[in-house]
Amino acid sequence: MYPWLKTHWQQLLTLVRQDQLGHGLLLKGVEGIGKGELAAALAKALLCQHANVAENEQGAPCEHCHSCQLIKAGNHPDLHVITGSQRSIGVDAIRQLIQVLNESARLGHGKVAVIEQAEKMTEAAANALLKTLEEPAGEATLLLISAHPERLLPTIRSRCQQWLLPVPEPDLVLPWLAGQGLEPSLAALNVNQGSPLNTRDYLTAGTDQRRRDLLQQFVELARQPRTLTEVQSGLLEQPVHLLWLQLLLQDALQLALGLSPAGLRLSDSETLSRTLSQLGPDRLHQAQNRLLQLRQTLQSGTGRPVNAGLQLGQWLNDWLINIR
Numbered sequence: 001m002y003p004w005l006k007t008h009w010q011q012l013l014t015l016v017r018q019d020q021l022g023h024g025l026l027l028k029g030v031e032g033i034g035k036g037e038l039a040a041a042l043a044k045a046l047l048c049q050h051a052n053v054a055e056n057e058q059g060a061p062c063e064h065c066h067s068c069q070l071i072k073a074g075n076h077p078d079l080h081v082i083t084g085s086q087r088s089i090g091v092d093a094i095r096q097l098i099q100v101l102n103e104s105a106r107l108g109h110g111k112v113a114v115i116e117q118a119e120k121m122t123e124a125a126a127n128a129l130l131k132t133l134e135e136p137a138g139e140a141t142l143l144l145i146s147a148h149p150e151r152l153l154p155t156i157r158s159r160c161q162q163w164l165l166p167v168p169e170p171d172l173v174l175p176w177l178a179g180q181g182l183e184p185s186l187a188a189l190n191v192n193q194g195s196p197l198n199t200r201d202y203l204t205a206g207t208d209q210r211r212r213d214l215l216q217q218f219v220e221l222a223r224q225p226r227t228l229t230e231v232q233s234g235l236l237e238q239p240v241h242l243l244w245l246q247l248l249l250q251d252a253l254q255l256a257l258g259l260s261p262a263g264l265r266l267s268d269s270e271t272l273s274r275t276l277s278q279l280g281p282d283r284l285h286q287a288q289n290r291l292l293q294l295r296q297t298l299q300s301g302t303g304r305p306v307n308a309g310l311q312l313g314q315w316l317n318d319w320l321i322n323i324r
């Protein structure tokens with residue numbers, strides 16, 4: 001289990017052991033925190049044929065029994081997973097699931113259903129699930145997973161035992177990332193909003209270097225305005241690239257206001273934010289506000305690519321005029 005989930009894992013196992021786990025569980029937490037892995041481990045513990053024997057006081061799955069072997073092989077007849085890979089989870093998928101849960105367990109050890117990205121359930125699907133969440137037939141446990149629980153029907157939320165998995169402390173995540181053979185930094189964690197698994201993927205893909213290069217190019221625009229087009233297309237590549245810029249401007253503003261560099265989000269780019277801080281707080285504040293508005297417009301889904309290009313182009317032109 002991931003180090004930042006160990007406490008939750010132990011608490012959940014205790015509930016399993018004491019038979020106090022509800023029929024419906026909602027695992028909440030930001031993307032890339034390991035909700036799916038926790039749900040999979042919990043499903044294994046619930047279905048394990050040895051989890052409740054006396055010598056296994058932890059209630060952890062034994063990894064050896066027929067049930068654990070079947071889960072490892074990916075074909076346990078009493079484990080049903082609805083993945084969040086599709087655009088939405090419709091009523092048919094939920095009805096089908098309920099029907100299977102109503103049948104008796106093949107291995108006689110209860111049934112488990114996992115619904116990933118549960119917020120993708122349509123209203124009809126969610127309504128179809130309500131009754132089963134309240135009183136599931138045949139000792140079924142439903143594990144709902146969501147990074148956006150606020151989008152779930154309140155009636156779904158209220159029928160679940162809710163588990164919030166908070167964004168873990170960097171002290172737990174940084175050593176784990178280093179243990180994966182990566183070179184983690186607080187800045188890398190910050191641009192991924194503290195999400196350990198997203199940071200791992202980001203570092204593995206070499207995106208950290210891309211961030212530093214792109215932000216350096218941006219800062220050098222004042223001296224090399226002819227790279228404007230290149231900077232613009234770099235910033236447009238991914239929505240998160242504008243977040244990088246936002247964080248850099250925030251850091252620059254913090255320095256311009258004479259605040260301590262201790263809390264910089266991109267501590268590895270302090271040279272860059274220090275250069276920008278010479279523009280003074282007013283100009284930085286204005287640029288940052290307008291960038292925030294721009295990001296909100298583009299996030300709302302109304303900004304088609306061409307539109308995004310135009311809007312960012314306008315922002316960059318204003319920026320160049322501003323820094324002259």
Ligand SMILES: [Zn+2]
Pocket residue numbers: 047048049050051061062063064065066067068
């Ligand atoms: Zn087992």
